[in-house]
Amino acid sequence: MEFFRYTRTFNFMGKSRVAMIMSIVLVLASYALLATKGLNYGVDFAGGTVVQVKYDTAAPIDKMRDALKGNSLFSGATISEFGTPDEVVIRMKTTTGNVTTDIGDETRVALKGSGNFEIRRVDIVGPTVGAELKEKGVMSLLLAVLGILVYVAFRFEWRFAVASIVALVHDISIALGMVALFQIDVNLDVLAALLTILGYSLNDTIIVFDRIREGVTGNRMQDLESTINESVTRTLARTTLTSLTTFFVVFTLFMFGGEIIHAFAFTLLVGVVVGTYSSVFVASPILLWFGFDVKNYHNKLAEKAKRAAEKQKMRDQFDQGVV
Amino acid sequence: MKLNYRIVIFALAIIFGVAFSMPSLLQTEGGKKVTLGLDLQGGLHMLLGVKTEEATKSRIKSIAASIKHFAERNDILIDGLSFDETGVKFEVLDSDELSKFDEYLKEVEGSVISKVGTIISLTLTEKEIVKTKKEAISQAIETIRNRLDQFGLSEPVVAKQGEEKILVQLAGIKTQEEEQRARELISRAAKLELMAVDEDRNARVYNMSDADAAAYGDIILNDVKNPSIKYLVREIPILDGGMLTDASMGFDQNNRPLINFKLNAEGAEIFGDFTGRSVGKRLAVVLDGKVYSAPNINERIGGGSGQISGNYTVMEAKDLAIALRSGALLAPIYLMEKRSVGPSLGADSIKASLVALIGGFVLVIIFMLVYYRLAGVIANIALIANLFILLAVMSLFGATLTLPGMAGIVLTVGMAVDANVIISERIRELIYEGKSMHKAIEEGYSNAMRAILDANITTLIASVVLYAYGTGAIKGFAITMSIGILASMLTAILGTHGIYQMLETRITKSKNNKLWFGIKG
Numbered sequence: 001m002e003f004f005r006y007t008r009t010f011n012f013m014g015k016s017r018v019a020m021i022m023s024i025v026l027v028l029a030s031y032a033l034l035a036t037k038g039l040n041y042g043v044d045f046a047g048g049t050v051v052q053v054k055y056d057t058a059a060p061i062d063k064m065r066d067a068l069k070g071n072s073l074f075s076g077a078t079i080s081e082f083g084t085p086d087e088v089v090i091r092m093k094t095t096t097g098n099v100t101t102d103i104g105d106e107t108r109v110a111l112k113g114s115g116n117f118e119i120r121r122v123d124i125v126g127p128t129v130g131a132e133l134k135e136k137g138v139m140s141l142l143l144a145v146l147g148i149l150v151y152v153a154f155r156f157e158w159r160f161a162v163a164s165i166v167a168l169v170h171d172i173s174i175a176l177g178m179v180a181l182f183q184i185d186v187n188l189d190v191l192a193a194l195l196t197i198l199g200y201s202l203n204d205t206i207i208v209f210d211r212i213r214e215g216v217t218g219n220r221m222q223d224l225e226s227t228i229n230e231s232v233t234r235t236l237a238r239t240t241l242t243s244l245t246t247f248f249v250v251f252t253l254f255m256f257g258g259e260i261i262h263a264f265a266f267t268l269l270v271g272v273v274v275g276t277y278s279s280v281f282v283a284s285p286i287l288l289w290f291g292f293d294v295k296n297y298h299n300k301l302a303e304k305a306k307r308a309a310e311k312q313k314m315r316d317q318f319d320q321g322v323v
Numbered sequence: 324m325k326l327n328y329r330i331v332i333f334a335l336a337i338i339f340g341v342a343f344s345m346p347s348l349l350q351t352e353g354g355k356k357v358t359l360g361l362d363l364q365g366g367l368h369m370l371l372g373v374k375t376e377e378a379t380k381s382r383i384k385s386i387a388a389s390i391k392h393f394a395e396r397n398d399i400l401i402d403g404l405s406f407d408e409t410g411v412k413f414e415v416l417d418s419d420e421l422s423k424f425d426e427y428l429k430e431v432e433g434s435v436i437s438k439v440g441t442i443i444s445l446t447l448t449e450k451e452i453v454k455t456k457k458e459a460i461s462q463a464i465e466t467i468r469n470r471l472d473q474f475g476l477s478e479p480v481v482a483k484q485g486e487e488k489i490l491v492q493l494a495g496i497k498t499q500e501e502e503q504r505a506r507e508l509i510s511r512a513a514k515l516e517l518m519a520v521d522e523d524r525n526a527r528v529y530n531m532s533d534a535d536a537a538a539y540g541d542i543i544l545n546d547v548k549n550p551s552i553k554y555l556v557r558e559i560p561i562l563d564g565g566m567l568t569d570a571s572m573g574f575d576q577n578n579r580p581l582i583n584f585k586l587n588a589e590g591a592e593i594f595g596d597f598t599g600r601s602v603g604k605r606l607a608v609v610l611d612g613k614v615y616s617a618p619n620i621n622e623r624i625g626g627g628s629g630q631i632s633g634n635y636t637v638m639e640a641k642d643l644a645i646a647l648r649s650g651a652l653l654a655p656i657y658l659m660e661k662r663s664v665g666p667s668l669g670a671d672s673i674k675a676s677l678v679a680l681i682g683g684f685v686l687v688i689i690f691m692l693v694y695y696r697l698a699g700v701i702a703n704i705a706l707i708a709n710l711f712i713l714l715a716v717m718s719l720f721g722a723t724l725t726l727p728g729m730a731g732i733v734l735t736v737g738m739a740v741d742a743n744v745i746i747s748e749r750i751r752e753l754i755y756e757g758k759s760m761h762k763a764i765e766e767g768y769s770n771a772m773r774a775i776l777d778a779n780i781t782t783l784i785a786s787v788v789l790y791a792y793g794t795g796a797i798k799g800f801a802i803t804m805s806i807g808i809l810a811s812m813l814t815a816i817l818g819t820h821g822i823y824q825m826l827e828t829r830i831t832k833s834k835n836n837k838l839w840f841g842i843k844g
Binding site: 235256258 | 369370371372499503506507509510656657658659660661662663664665667668671672674675676678679682683686687690691693694695726727730733734736737738740741744745748751752755770773774777778780781782784785786787788789791792793794797800804841842
């Protein structure tokens with residue numbers, strides 16, 4: 001079976017202007033969402049308490065609200081369904097510091113009489129820990145980007161590195177925008193998903209860039225635009241295939257992975273789609289606009305080869321005892 | 324069919340993978356297995372803070388106690404012995420005896436001694452306070468570890484995290500009661516103090532405020548069984564649990580559980596001296612600020628052993644003995660973070676993630692098969708081998724499999740197959756260009772190699788950062804991702820290459836590109 005057989009080159013770069021406008025609109029819309037709706041930080045980053053309760057029958061949410069009302073410890077508690085009607089999570093901004101009796105125990109006592117239930121999960125994150133996790137989270141994103149930047153610059157050229165980082169920022173921004181739009185709880189798992197998107201989107205970009213690099217070194221007559229077009233076309237089958245398989249996998253995770261992995265799978269799902277798009281329509285055109293100079297690159301390569309050859313020659317001479 | 328080094332390495336890797344993943348897959352008795360994370364098997368994760376300022380306070384308090392004992396032993400009259408957050412102050416009544424303290428106080432580490440007239444004050448240096456705080460943390464870790472080791476759970480984790488946090492992880496907690504017990508055991512101060520009841524003023528205790536008591540150098544403590552009963556005791560204890568050498572559960576004549584304790588030589592001496600001096604008075608046995616009993620002293624008690632009776636169940640008495648034996652917490656601990664997962668939720672998570680894993684896996688396998696035919700079969704062999712190797716390596720290192728870790732495996736499946744897609748596409752391209760089968764395979768691999776390496780290394784960079792900065796479950800994700808990527812280089816690149824090389828003559832002879840690579844021509 002074949003989706004694409006390479007017969008002719010598609011003019012991707014001709015469409016890049018349209019794509020760029022779309023990207024800019026999407027990214028700006030994402031920032032607008034982040035500014036207005038904002039991220040819905042979960043307990044991991046904001047601190048607070050989550051108690052997951054499972055009842056024998058449908059959870060009596062109204063009764064539970066009444067039960068929690070009296071105590072100031074539970075002020076601002078929200079109760080929402082979690083996957084099935086039997087299961088709910090109670091989210092609170094408050095935490096307690098006592099080891100022996102904590103807010104989870106208090107909740108158990110308060111809910112007594114609301115039905116037959118089991119407390120399946122209690123997450124308490126104190127404010128200092130939350131702030132620390134947030135700081136570490138931001139640091140990890142920055143460090144990952146920095147590490148990748150250095151590696152790509154080393155393996156390719158700085159313009160490639162910058163182009164791939166722009167694509168990454170594009171992907172992460174849109175993914176965050178969607179997370180804000182659907183008011184997904186931002187916890188550590190969403191951060192992990194963002195970092196995975198980072199790696200995944202970069203994967204895609206690098207496969208395309210690798211082809212461009214190959215095209216540039218292989219054919220010195222062609223201009224950059226046609227080289228990019230050809231490279232993107234030639235990798236199109238792979239891009240589609242891999243995106244599809246990854247999409248399948250993440251989609252099953254999203255559908256059947258259970259409520260607790262939902263946020264992770266959702267973020268990743270957005271990332272797979274955006275990441276595929278960006279490697280073709282964002283990263284490559286930027287390369288073009290940055291004025292990646294094919295001739296200059298060739299000269300550099302030639303220079304490098306020449307130096308290597310000279311070194312080799314000297315070494316040979318040395319081995320033969322001429323010098 | 325030709326053997327080549329690649330296929331040999333690949334075969335060895337598969338044997339390794341299958342052999343070492345068996346203990347985890349079949350859950351055999353022996354052998355190294357993957358540990359399930361707390362989120363999958365249920366358990367308790369806590370991050371505890373230490374109120375270190377309390378450690379300084381109790382250090383100063385015990386210095387005061389020792390000064391008092393020294394004075395009494397040497398018949399030096401002192402007055403106004405008091406302490407605050409930084410030091411101790413007292414007055415020596417006979418100024419001729421001032422110098423008697425010099426030698427003794429010099430031995431108190433990290434302190435500065437100043438004399439104004441007959442008033443001696445001792446303050447701890449800043450450095451000493453920092454040191455005391457640090458010791459409080461390491462002592463708390465040691466104590467909690469000791470207690471949990473005796474609690475009977477398998478492999479409790481107690482570790483220092485950062486500068487002053489304590490990480491406690493208890494896997495396999497099954498019930499709410501068990502969790503409650505563990506938490507009580509961990510947080511119990513288990514501070515035993517033997518204190519003298521102030522018999523001169525005790526009669527007035529019900530009319531006294533805390534401030535009144537403090538004016539006499541006393542404090543008011545409640546009875547453990549009946550909080551309305553109050554005792555007025557001297558604030559500076561006769562001795563504390565630091566001089567305890569052993570504690571165990573026993574029974575009294577009515578077969579009620581109690582705790583027997585033994586004191587070390589120094590403690591026994593102090594205890595003997597005190598009881599000898601205080602016949603007819605009462606001794607309060609105080610545990611964590613509550614009076615457990617206050618028996619009359621009938622005679623001098625030597626030997627240095629005693630009992631704490633209370634209204635406890637056998638289980639409580641046992642836990643209390645553990646706590647006393649492991650030593651008191653120098654400073655109280657408090658909860659900074661807690662994650663507790665019930666075993667039923669863990670089981671549900673395993674089920675759901677297995678469904679996702681198998682579902683995703685089957686989809687990918689079918690897809691590769693339909694799209695690439697035999698090349699797809701080869702890729703699928705590599706994929707399955709990858710999973711085995713991943714599991715084997717994780718088992719060998721005793722790595723922890725968390726829920727995000729399961730997601731990491733699912734993603735590895737996607738990434739590993741990507742390498743084979745890239746390679747197969749390259750080979751197809753070269754076949755179209757009319758290259759010979761040998762050239763198509765070799766060049767296909769060498770062309771694809773750079774891209775795959777670059778892509779994998781960048782993903783690896785992201786995983787390593789995730790591991791370094793992630794906590795708990797997220798670390799599990801980074802681990803499976805990293806191992807999965809590395810294993811995929813072995814299976815998807817080296818392994819499949821070996822298979823192609825082995826089958827090359829057959830592929831060339833068959834001339835059936837549709838069967839082998841799913842393409843016409």
